[in-house]
Amino acid sequence: MSTPTQPLPVDPLPMDPMPFPAARECPFNPPTRQTELRETCPVVPIELFDGTPAWLVTRYDDFKAVMGDPRFSSKQMWRFSGSANRQAAEKAETSFTVMDPPEHGQYRRLVTRYFTIKRVATLRPWIEQIVDAAIDALLARESRTADLVADFALPIASQTMCRLVGVPYDDHEWYEERAEARSQMNGDPEVAAQAFRDLLAYMDGLITAKQDAPGDDIISLVATELVATGELDRDMAVAILRLLLTAGHETTATMIATGTFVLLTHPDQLAEIKTDRTLLPGAIEELLRYISMLFILIRTATEDLPVGDQLVRKGEGVIVGPALANKDPRAFEDPDRFDIHRDNRHHVAFGFGPHQCLGQPVARLELGIVFDRLFDRIPTLQLAVDPAEVPMKQTNLVGVGALPVTW
C-alpha cells in the first residue's frame, strides 16, 4: 500500500475506514453498505485508492450544506480523486471548476451569458434538426438494430455541443476518444494526462482559427470579445473552453442513452408520457434524480468544520455522491422507485452551490427534444438484450456503456 498523501485524522474515527469507491449491486443505487451507513454513520470515514483518508457524505441535507459552503474548497480536488486515472485528469484542471468564490464567479460569469434560459432557448431549432436527423439515420438502418449510445446519443450530444461551442464535428472521433480517456475510472493515468494536454492544445488552435474567421459560437465570442480584448487570458480561455467541450457532450450523451434505458424498462410510465406530454418535464427531472449521473464531487475543508455530527478537520477531504443524496429517504419518499409523478425538483443531480452545472438549460432542452421525438418516430423501440446484459460505463459518469436496441 502506498503512503497516504495526507496525515491521518487525529480524532478517533467513528468506525474503521471503508474502501472507496465500492461496487454497486444495482447500477443506479449506491452500494447497499453505504445506504445502511446513511442511517447509522452518515459521515463515513473512507480510504481512497492510494490509501488517502477522506469522508463520504451520505445524507441529502449534508450534501447541500457542504456544496453550498465555499469553506469546503474546490481547489486541489485531485488530492481526493476516486482513481489514479481520474487523479491525472483532475491535476491538469485549471478552469473555474477548481476555484473558490470570489475568483470562481469572476471567471464563470464571463461565460454564463451563453447559458441563460433565454439564450439557450434559441438553440431549439438547431437541436430539433440534429435529433430528427439522428432518428432518420436510425430508421435508415436495414438491420433495424443499433447501439443507442454510439449511433444516437453520442452524435446528438456531440453535434449540439459543436453547434453551441464551435468545435468542428468533423473532429468528433478524435476529441470523443480523448474525452473518454480523461473520464475513465480505470486506465493508464499517463494516457489520461496526455489526452487532457491534447484537448488543451486543440482548443488553443481553435481560438486562433476563430479569431481569424469568427462565427456566432462560444469559441468565436470568447476569442474576439474576451481574449482579443485582454479581458480573459489565453490559458484560462483554453481551460474553460476545454471544459465546455467535454462537459458539453459526454454528459448529455450519457443521459440520452441512460434515460432511454430507464424509460424502456418502465414501460407503464413511458406509455403515460407518450399520451400526455405535460408529464415530460417532470419525467426528465426524475430521470436526472434516478440516474444521478455524476459519480462523486470532491471538496477540501479549509478549516475545522462540522458536517452533521462529524467534525471534519482542516485539510481533510470530503466526498459527496449525488446518488447518495438523491436516494435519501429524508428527501424523497420511497427513493429507489422511479416515479415520474413525484415532486423531485429539489434533486441534486446537477450538484449544488456556486459550481452547480452551468449547462443545465442545455441538458434539459436536449433531453426534452429527444424524448419528445424518439418514441413518436420509433414507437416500437425496444431493448435488443435483457436489461441485465446492458453494460454500464466505467467512467466518472454513471450510465450505460452501450444500449443495443431494435424496432
Place this chain on the structure above:
Amino acid sequence: MAEATVEVDVDKCVGGGQCVLAAPDLFDQSDDDGTVILLRQPEAGEVGEAERAARLCPASAITVHGA
C-alpha cells in the same frame, strides 16, 4: 399583515437560472452575465413560488422575508 418581500444578492448569483424556471414572473437573467434580475415583488399568491426559487437557488442568493 406584512407582505413578503424578496431580496436578491447579485454578488452571490452564479447565473444558474433556476429562479427563472421556478418563478418566471418574478425573476429574469441579465443578458450580460446571466445574473438575477428581480422583476417585482411577489403578490400574495406568488409567495410559494418565490420561496421555491429561494430553495432551488444554488448560490443561496435569494431570500424571502416575512413569508
